[in-house]
Amino acid sequence: MATRDREPSRATxxxxxxxxxxxxxLGSIAAFYVLAVxxxxxxxSFNVQANHDILYHRHHxxxxxxxxxxxxxxxxxxxxxxxxLLTSPAVLVINFLHLPKVYALIAVRLVLGxxxxxxLWYFRVQVRRKFGGQVEAFFVILTALQFHLLFYCTRPLxxxxxxxxxxxxxxxxxxxxxxxxxxxxxFATTVFxxxxxxxxxxxxxxxxxxxxxxLWEAIKCGCLTACSCIGLTLLVDTIMWRKLLWPELEVxxxxxxxNKSSEWGTHAFHWYFTSAIPRSLLVAYPLxxxxxxxxxxxxxxxxxxxxxxxxxSKLPHKELRFIIGSIPIFxxxxxxxASRIYNNRKKKVWRWLFVIMLGLxxxxxxxxxxxxxxxxxxxxxxxxxxxxxxxxxNSSTTDQWIHIDSFAAMSGISRFCESNIPWRYSKxxxxxxxxxxxxxxxxxxxxxxxxxxxRCLFAVHGFSRIRIRTSFPPIVLLKEPKVYVHGNxxxxxxxHSEWPGC
Numbered sequence: 001m002a003t004r005d006r007e008p009s010r011a012t013x014x015x016x017x018x019x020x021x022x023x024x025x026l027g028s029i030a031a032f033y034v035l036a037v038x039x040x041x042x043x044x045s046f047n048v049q050a051n052h053d054i055l056y057h058r059h060h061x062x063x064x065x066x067x068x069x070x071x072x073x074x075x076x077x078x079x080x081x082x083x084x085l086l087t088s089p090a091v092l093v094i095n096f097l098h099l100p101k102v103y104a105l106i107a108v109r110l111v112l113g114x115x116x117x118x119x120l121w122y123f124r125v126q127v128r129r130k131f132g133g134q135v136e137a138f139f140v141i142l143t144a145l146q147f148h149l150l151f152y153c154t155r156p157l158x159x160x161x162x163x164x165x166x167x168x169x170x171x172x173x174x175x176x177x178x179x180x181x182x183x184x185x186x187f188a189t190t191v192f193x194x195x196x197x198x199x200x201x202x203x204x205x206x207x208x209x210x211x212x213x214x215l216w217e218a219i220k221c222g223c224l225t226a227c228s229c230i231g232l233t234l235l236v237d238t239i240m241w242r243k244l245l246w247p248e249l250e251v252x253x254x255x256x257x258x259n260k261s262s263e264w265g266t267h268a269f270h271w272y273f274t275s276a277i278p279r280s281l282l283v284a285y286p287l288x289x290x291x292x293x294x295x296x297x298x299x300x301x302x303x304x305x306x307x308x309x310x311x312x313s314k315l316p317h318k319e320l321r322f323i324i325g326s327i328p329i330f331x332x333x334x335x336x337x338a339s340r341i342y343n344n345r346k347k348k349v350w351r352w353l354f355v356i357m358l359g360l361x362x363x364x365x366x367x368x369x370x371x372x373x374x375x376x377x378x379x380x381x382x383x384x385x386x387x388x389x390x391x392x393x394n395s396s397t398t399d400q401w402i403h404i405d406s407f408a409a410m411s412g413i414s415r416f417c418e419s420n421i422p423w424r425y426s427k428x429x430x431x432x433x434x435x436x437x438x439x440x441x442x443x444x445x446x447x448x449x450x451x452x453x454x455r456c457l458f459a460v461h462g463f464s465r466i467r468i469r470t471s472f473p474p475i476v477l478l479k480e481p482k483v484y485v486h487g488n489x490x491x492x493x494x495x496h497s498e499w500p501g502c
Contacts, residue, residue, distance in 0.1 A: 022140040023121055030113045030150045037375060038106050039382035039417070040155060042410035043321070046071055047156035050080035051108045052101075052415040055091050061240065065415060069427070073254045074247045076191055076233050077240040079161035087111045105416035112161075113154035119167040120153075120328070126174035127332055130297070131339075138335035138342070142287075145361065147368040148280045148320060149327050151375065159321045162193040166325040173203065173301065178213035183225045190229040194252040198311045199325060202304035210300065259316070266316035272309050276320040279371075280327055282364035283357065284334035291333035294340050298333045305329045370466070373477055380462035380482040382412025384445050387458065388485050389419050391499065392443070399424050403431070403439070405446035408483050411462070413445070444486040449502065454486035456502035 040048045049065035054077075057063040066074075090107040120143075128136040143149060152160060169184035182204060189196040204222075207213045213221075230246060237245045255261040267275075278285045292299055305326045312323055341357055344350035381404070392400065403426045404413055418425055426441070436444060437453025444454055462482030468475055484502060 022124070022137070023117065025144055026120065026140060026150065027113075027117055029144055030117060030153055031110065033151045033372070034106055034109045034113065034154050036372075037151075037379065038102055038109070039379040039412035040105070040414055041379070041412065044156050045410075045414065046075045047080050047158070047161075048105070048108075048414045048416065050075075050077055051084050051087070051156060052104075054080060054084040055088060055104060055108075056101075056415075061242070064240075066241070073251050074237070074241055074245055075158055075251075076237050076247045078191055078233060078236050079158070080156070081236065083108055083112050083115075083156065101416045101418065105414070108156065109154040112156055116153040116160065116164045116167070119164045119171070123167050123171040123174070123328060126171045127335075130174050131295075131332070131336060134339045134342075135332070135335045138338040139331055142284045142331050142334055142338065143328075145364045145368060146280060146282055146284065146327070146331075147371045147375075149324065151372070152321060152324060157321060158192045159324060162188040162196055163325050165192070166196065166199065167328055169203075170301075170328060176212070178207045179217070179221050181207070182213070182218065182221050186222060186225040187229050190226055190248060191233050192248070194248040195255070195312065195322065196325070199305070199308040202307040202311075206300060206304045255315070255317075261315070261317040264317055267318040269313050271318050272313050272323055276318070276323065277309070277326070277330070279367075280320060280324070281330055281334070282367055283360035284331050286360070287334035287337040287357070288330045289333075290341075291335070291337035295333075295336045298336055301329050302333050370475060370477070374463045374466070377461070377463035377477070377479055379412030380460040381408035381410070381445065382414075382417055384408065384458075384460040384483045384485050385413050385417050387460070388443060388445065389423070398422060400442045401426065401440065402443045402445060403428065403436075403441040405431075405444070407447040408445045411483065440488075442488055442491055445483060446486075447483060449481070449484050451486050453489060455489055457485045457487045458500040459484050459502045 046066065049069075053064040053066075061067075087104070087107045090111075091104045094101075094103045094107065124136050124139060127139055153163070154160075165184045165188040169181045169188070172178075172180040172184065182200070185196060185200040185203065189200055204218060208215060208218060233248070234244070234246055237247055241247075281288065288302075292302060309323050309326050312318075338357060341350060341353045345354035385402070385404070385408075388402070400422050401424045406429060409427055431439070433448055433451060436451050443457075444451060449456060449459070459481040460483045461479040464478045464480040466475060467478055481502075487499070
């Protein structure tokens with residue numbers, strides 16, 4: 001009787017692990033990335049500052065950062081408003097405990113990551129329903145081995161807000177709900193990323209060709225959803241920007257019509273297929289191609305997503321985050337191949353494929369570890385400000401005025417990194433190096449090693465490049481000074497022995 005009593009609880013335990021084990025794995029990895037690297041870079045600056053201002057300035061829009069530093073093109077506040085609303089209870093606790101504001105940034109990122117992982121969970125449910133539980137398991141394993149999706153899923157980029165909607169659209173696509181698929185993709189296109197149109201087009205065409213939706217129903221759905229979404233963004237962003245504005249229309253005009261995004265660098269047409277996707281998928285890259293041969297059902301899903309990347313390749317300015325929405329579908333195809341190889345691993349030819357796959361898994365794990373270590377050292381501006389706060393916090397009770405140059409601001413510093421009295425901050429742009437000694441700044445955080453009238457207090461190293469060598473370890477990450485912290489020579493506290501020196 002005692003044995004029989006234990007059996008149901010064991011079954012319940014297994015069910016719990018089956019239901020939540022994969023979520024715990026992916027969530028733990030994403031949370032680790034947040035806690036290890038809580039800072040953000042220039043690409044995330046708008047939404048990071050918007051979250052800060054909504055949480056701390058609330059209805060005092062005149063104090064918001066975007067009015068002083070609007071950026072190259074305007075972005076929508078809708079994502080920041082939603083995340084800030086969900087994060088506000090945690091921020092109230094953080095403020096009550098008088099914790100540094102960087103904890104609020106961590107909370108913001110965890111909430112965003114929770115939304116993306118929830119969308120990924122629903123997508124996995126549909127993968128399991130259509131392709132089986134083993135394919136879902138390999139999908140999770142491959143996703144966990146990869147660096148970029150879980151690292152980026154907590155970063156408040158317009159691409160990531162759109163990614164959550166795209167993943168949900170994939171889930172409804174697998175489920176067979178064509179209307180919801182189109183609605184989510186249209187929402188992502190009109191509100192967060194206009195370039196999602198390049199994904200909406202191929203998927204919409206696939207739905208029409210397979211007669212999953214009629215032309216009239218697609219037109220009706222498209223028009224109603226687009227008008228609703230445009231009305232929403234016009235209402236919210238006109239208030240926040242204090243002018244009539246549809247942000248993604250301006251982004252579309254800037255990037256696609258004027259093609260000014262190429263001023264930030266260009267890559268060859270094939271770059272996504274020969275560099276970005278291999279780095280993001282790792283072992284899943286060859287497995288994805290094998291999966292297309294092993295299961296014809298996945299072809300109808302991979303082909304439109306492949307077309308999206310192909311169309312995007314025509315734009316000269318390329319970044320991995322632009323096509324990050326393609327990774328989940330490619331991973332499903334790879335998971336199908338991994339599942340088939342695993343099931344047939346005892347057969348002669350398949351045994352070698354299984355050994356090769358295992359080898360590539362370990363290579364992928366190593367690549368992810370190296371990429372993480374390089375990314376960890378990519379925020380020298382934030383580390384410099386943190387060190388300045390720690391070393392200089394007891395140096396004076398008078399106001400300490402810190403000037404942060406553009407490079408430092410782009411390499412990790414946001415308003416979440418700022419502290420209270422006696423610290424004051426300036427991000428004034430356009431100051432020449434020769435002019436600093438005429439200003440009354442107490443400290444400078446910038447990329448220049450020497451500045452007249454200031455003493456270099458310490459330097460922060462950042463990732464430079466990877467070097468491969470014949471000795472152990474075979475791969476070395478090289479760092480070099482990136483950001484320098486200077487103290488005004490008129491400030492009596494800069495000679496304090498705690499300053500490391502440059």
